[in-house]
Amino acid sequence: MTTAGRGRAGARGRERPGREGPTRDAAADPTASAEGEPAVLSGTEAAGGRKWVYGFGDGRADGDRAMRDLLGGKGANLAEMVRMGVPVPPGFTISTEVCAYALRHDGAYPEGLREQVEEGLAGIEALLGRRFGDPARPLLVSVRSGAPVSMPGMMDTVLNLGLNDETLEGLARETGNPRFALDAWRRLLQMYGDVVLGVPHDRFERALERRKREAGTESDAGLDEAALRALTEEYLEVIRAGAGRPFPRDPREQLWGAVAAVFTSWSNRRAVRYRRLHGIPDTLGTAVNVQAMVFGNLGEDSATGVAFTRNPATGARELYGEYLVNAQGEDVVAGIRTPHSIRRTAGDGSSLEERMPRTYAELAQVGERLERHYRDLQDLEFTVERGRLWLLQTRTGKRTAAAAVRAAVDMVNEGLIDEATAVGRIDPAQLETLLHPSIDEHADFEVLATGLAASPGAASGKIVFSADEAAEMAEAGEPVILVRRETSPEDIHGMAAAQAILTARGGTTSHAAVVARGMGKPCVAGCKEIDLLPDGSGFRVGVATLRRGDWITLDGSTGRVLAGRVATRPAELKGEFRRLMEWCDRFRRLGVRANADTPHDAGQAIAFGAEGIGLCRTEHMFFDEDRILLVRRMIFARSESARREALAGLLPMQRSDFTGIFHAMEGRPVTIRLLDPPLHEFLPHEGDDLSAVAAGLGVPVFELRSAIARLAEANPMLGHRGCRLGITYPEITEMQAQAMAEAACDVIRGGGRVALEVMVPLVGVARELELQAGVIRRTIDGVLADRGVELPYAVGTMIELPRACVTADEIAREAQFFSFGTNDLTQTTFGISRDDSGKFLHVYLAQGIYAADPFAVLDERGVGRLIRTAVELGRGVRPDLKVGICGEHGGDPASVTFCHRAGLDYVSCSPFRVPVARLAAAQAALAETGAEARAVLADRLAAR
């Protein structure tokens, strides 16, 4: 029965797999009974029973890249590189199954592990002609974690295992470099003390800093042999005092201690948190890689570094990376010394290309081979030991959205991958960052607060607290950020004038968020950390108070509120991006439209590839200063004729709005929705200048007040809105239908084309649609007959209420199309107000009650089920029923995948999300074909 070396009882409160003690009967465990594969290396031949250890070295390996689940990413790729003949120090991988076994068996290891590890060690020893613990020619090993899914920096590593007083002297003699040996010893003591024995890191750091001060040096490299010897003596004491026991001199005890610590690190707090954040199951476990050490700190002909086969920031095809001469791996990562570029850039002779040209050429060649082999950008770790290059890791390199697009398109041009694979490589969510300016992360900045990342992009401006102020200052040429508790349709002009919007309340589908996304403006919503002063002169955040006119910068892509003006980088729509989008269009089945209310938005939507407008919210046209008075007159009208008079004033304005949009859309379908919000939204609030409004309307202030009170609703989202407005005031619907028809006639007569779809909002009962469709058809047909114009048009409905979903067959008898308004449908299905969810959503998310914000990511199990029901019922009575979605979910990649699978015809989203939807739709379609990208896509879709 195998037991692990002693662990780190109580250290940092971790659990300890691999602690001493009997294991349960391994035969009773299903993983213990399966047959293992025969080993390639003699040293890792399974000692009976199941194979736990997989060797690699000298051109042969038990594993390969396909065995990621078993060997972890690092182990599988080390094996693959060895098979390819890439120079990799020999070693072996303890499989993830051992970690899983230990997790299930209270830290015990399975039978046979110890023997297999011994065989693995023997294999390395045989290849290198060294022995673990041999004072003459000591073998030193590293122990590193490596999970099936990359979890960078989350788990532990220990280097230089195998050193003790005797092997230390042996290493010094053998290398002729006692200082190097002592430095390796110091590093082992520090890492082992911290990682395995749980002695706080800063105790070592303090001792090191003191020695450096005494030696008058700022760098570790400045410590001479005597100083290092004294430091290591001190470290041994620090360990004895901190761990309550001495540092283990037995190399095998060291090895098992390190193995146990790496397995334990799977369950450390940061790793668990990382897995929660990225949806990685806890049961996967990590592998452990035990590998012969190679040293980048053996002198000026030694080095260590990281390299990317293409530039991860731009995607340019060039070896990119950093390295340090005479250093060990952690020095590069820790940022203690400033690394130099690998490639000649500065021309000061500091690059690897200049200092070690032969090694550089070899590295470039290995990088090229690995990239061709993996057919993707690789991120490499390497060490040069006395002029000899060793690869310690290769993995898929993380990259910016810009680099992802460029590299994918370039690789297609180079014949490395096909177009489907290129499309599958790009993360749709990441793509959005390409379309807006972004924060220059290299700039200096201070984060004041963080809210919800409601609309991406970054912008700076002076803070203002009212829409009018925003409009005035913008008019005067000042960039402004509109800060509101929450916004309302009345704030539209201020939002349009502002560079970005910050709200203290509201969620990702609050008014501010929806409108900002539509306008393509950055928005941080629901920022609870800011506290607006009651007098409207500023806000408090932490200990600071910011006043009107102070500069801030919003990063709507991350939700950060930054102090002052922070440098941003503009959006770039480059050739590769366009090409990639064209490939997407070839693969996707779903149509992609945009939600747009103005000719400008419509133009933007087309530039991003929208095939039509899926939602034109007409109310946004009512808030202009010259129109709102007419809307208010209509509201105040005491009779139908007075109402018609006010509406007649609005008609030409609506007509010109529609004409502009039809022109911009050049015959693409345009879905225009009838007026939707409750009327009180058009009235001023108490606290506004009521006398001016009353004077404009020609009514006494008290009458205005009483109208505000009369129209106030307890639940406006469930009140007198949607088609209920048109049912109670059919003349509103009439005016809107007339404006649409007249605009269409004007455009058609002018030689243009129009595809009109009229949409009725918030229908819950078929009869509502029948009544509204009657008004619409009568009005439009009347105009067309008068003008002698032919215009095929469609009348359909939004599906935003659960009742509409479950009676969709009845509704489809009248509706020529359905468009799911999933903002309202989510609101009404969950019974949560869109505007108030911010108050508790974070708790629900933290507790896992909701997997994601249901207003951002469509809830497939609830809302999705209603959608599927409605599609099925609707198409049951009208097989050619066109079905789309125009809620905010239409631009969310996971929700787009759902829409594809539910058989919708199109999604409609904010113009800036159109490319995201095109890509997501293509990926959803590709995942169903036999395309090569399928496995990658399936993973990506599963992660959504």
Ligand code: PEP
């Ligand atoms: C919806 O409810 O999803 C929708 C698109 O309409 P609105 O957001 O305007 O209510």
Ligand code: MG
């Ligand atoms: Mg709605």
